[in-house]
Amino acid sequence: MGRNSVKMALYLGAMAAFLVIFCSHGFAAEINNEPIELPGLLLAQQTQVSADKQTETPKDEVLDQEKRNEDEDEFDDEDEFDDEDEYDDEGPEEDLISDPLIWMNRGIYHFNDKMYFWVLKPVARGYGYVVPEELRLAIRNMFYNVRFPVRFVNCLLQGKVRKSGSEFGQFFINTTVGFLGMQNVAANYPKLQPSKEDLGQTFAVWGIGNGPFLMLPFFGPSSIRDGLGRLGDTFLDPLWWYFDDLWVSLGIRAGETVNETSTRIGEYEALKEAAIDPYIMLRNAYVQNRNKLIAE
Amino acid sequence: MSKRYVGLLILIVLAVMIPLQAHATTPKATVETAVNGLLKILASSDFKAKTKDEKIAIISEQIEPFFDFKALSRRTLGREWKKMSGEQQTEFVGLFKKLLQGVYADRLLAYSDQKVLFEKEIILKKGRAEVQSYLQTSDGKKIPLFYRLSNKTGSWKVYDVIIEGVSMVKNYRTQFRQILSKDSPDKLLEILRKKVGQS
Numbered sequence: 401m402g403r404n405s406v407k408m409a410l411y412l413g414a415m416a417a418f419l420v421i422f423c424s425h426g427f428a429a430e431i432n433n434e435p436i437e438l439p440g441l442l443l444a445q446q447t448q449v450s451a452d453k454q455t456e457t458p459k460d461e462v463l464d465q466e467k468r469n470e471d472e473d474e475f476d477d478e479d480e481f482d483d484e485d486e487y488d489d490e491g492p493e494e495d496l497i498s499d500p501l502i503w504m505n506r507g508i509y510h511f512n513d514k515m516y517f518w519v520l521k522p523v524a525r526g527y528g529y530v531v532p533e534e535l536r537l538a539i540r541n542m543f544y545n546v547r548f549p550v551r552f553v554n555c556l557l558q559g560k561v562r563k564s565g566s567e568f569g570q571f572f573i574n575t576t577v578g579f580l581g582m583q584n585v586a587a588n589y590p591k592l593q594p595s596k597e598d599l600g601q602t603f604a605v606w607g608i609g610n611g612p613f614l615m616l617p618f619f620g621p622s623s624i625r626d627g628l629g630r631l632g633d634t635f636l637d638p639l640w641w642y643f644d645d646l647w648v649s650l651g652i653r654a655g656e657t658v659n660e661t662s663t664r665i666g667e668y669e670a671l672k673e674a675a676i677d678p679y680i681m682l683r684n685a686y687v688q689n690r691n692k693l694i695a696e
Numbered sequence: 697m698s699k700r701y702v703g704l705l706i707l708i709v710l711a712v713m714i715p716l717q718a719h720a721t722t723p724k725a726t727v728e729t730a731v732n733g734l735l736k737i738l739a740s741s742d743f744k745a746k747t748k749d750e751k752i753a754i755i756s757e758q759i760e761p762f763f764d765f766k767a768l769s770r771r772t773l774g775r776e777w778k779k780m781s782g783e784q785q786t787e788f789v790g791l792f793k794k795l796l797q798g799v800y801a802d803r804l805l806a807y808s809d810q811k812v813l814f815e816k817e818i819i820l821k822k823g824r825a826e827v828q829s830y831l832q833t834s835d836g837k838k839i840p841l842f843y844r845l846s847n848k849t850g851s852w853k854v855y856d857v858i859i860e861g862v863s864m865v866k867n868y869r870t871q872f873r874q875i876l877s878k879d880s881p882d883k884l885l886e887i888l889r890k891k892v893g894q895s
């Protein structure tokens with residue numbers, strides 16, 4: 401168990417780092433930066449706080465922000481295109497995230513980009529040559545299956561009882577019929593294909609905003625909220641706690657990443673190729689994708 | 697045949713045609729026709745023998761009538777659109793179109809072995825609709841791929857594609873705004889020219 405205290409120390413270090421970033425940008429100010437759709441009371445509370453907030457944030461820090469009032473008269477004198485306000489209807493906050501740490505984030509993005517092309521991709525390629533694709537997909541499915549507690553508990557924390565049932569059904573079928581999760585047998589049943597829940601989403605459902613955008617080394621785009629969620633989720637990750645030795649746990653994580661990457665070589669390249677500014681593209685895509693997951 | 701009957705005949709023909717046409721032009725049918733047409737071309741051995749550049753050219757030509765690139769460009773630029781001159785706008789539409797066609801063709805070629813499922817269409821406000829399709833991967837996962845269409849000229853045309861919740865228009869919008877917040881539209885066009893030229 402002595403080894404686990406090393407992990408604990410790592411946690412505390414990471415928590416401290418998050419808190420430092422968090423506090424340096426004003427806890428109360430950032431946490432409600434990004435109101436999301438919530439029923440009833442929470443929403444009212446939320447929008448009020450965020451309204452107060454709007455005036456506090458220095459304008460140059462909020463890069464993606466679209467001021468609603470500016471957008472409303474945007475196409476006033478256009479009769480040819482009178483439907484341009486569409487994305488306003490859906491909520492102008494959708495791609496709003498503050499990025500006060502943009503220089504640090506861009507640096508980390510650059511690092512991740514190099515890590516991918518210089519280390520991860522060649523390793524994953526070599527691994528892909530040796531290990532047949534069926535096996536790699538089976539390994540990927542097993543990793544997904546064994547993390548069931550993370551998704552299940554987060555369903556419950558969000559009060560999504562029906563979805564937690566789907567998670568349980570998927571886990572049960574894939575563990576038994578699917579041979580320890582190697583086969584995704586549950587894919588044959590549309591109801592047993594719940595979208596993934598995590599602690600970052602749970603925080604969002606509880607009314608906590610993204611906070612500043614954060615590019616994590618190795619893990620990629622995130623936010624203060626989702627980064628903390630990621631940290632919290634490892635508490636429920638059996639693979640992280642089963643082995644006492646920190647290096648074994650880290651090794652498994654690295655192995656998983658190589659395996660996962662080998663199944664999706666080309667995806668990041670394509671995204672980058674399509675982008676004008678890959679960093680901004682990733683940041684915006686991350687927030688849009690998270691908002692969809694949170695809504696599900 | 698007397699003139700009376702000719703009139704009647706035309707009327708009958710029209711009456712028969714109208715519902716048919718209405719049926720053929722629902723948003724979902726439009727997207728289905730376009731995508732299935734593309735998949736058919738992609739599967740042909742004739743197509744497979746071609747070079748990558750030729751493939752991209754063929755796909756670009758195929759999707760051209762289904763996209764409203766002007767509306768797409770306007771939405772992407774938002775309020776910046778009006779700050780551009782007519783010439784700049786025209787050039788922007790052309791460059792952005794080329795960029796998107798390249799990206800779309802590239803992705804299509806990468807995913808061509810996957811099944812496309814069409815689930816439903818949702819009619820939105822002001823003559824707009826969303827067609828929800830899914831790419832089914834070999835291991836049973838479904839990747840949501842939604843098309844947004846508008847009907848301004850009597851036919852449905854795509855103005856945005858939303859993949860896993862990420863709207864292409866919104867995504868490019870933040871990128872373009874980032875550039876335009878510091879630089880002139882001319883600079884943006886220059887960046888785009890370079891981007892399209894290289895790929």
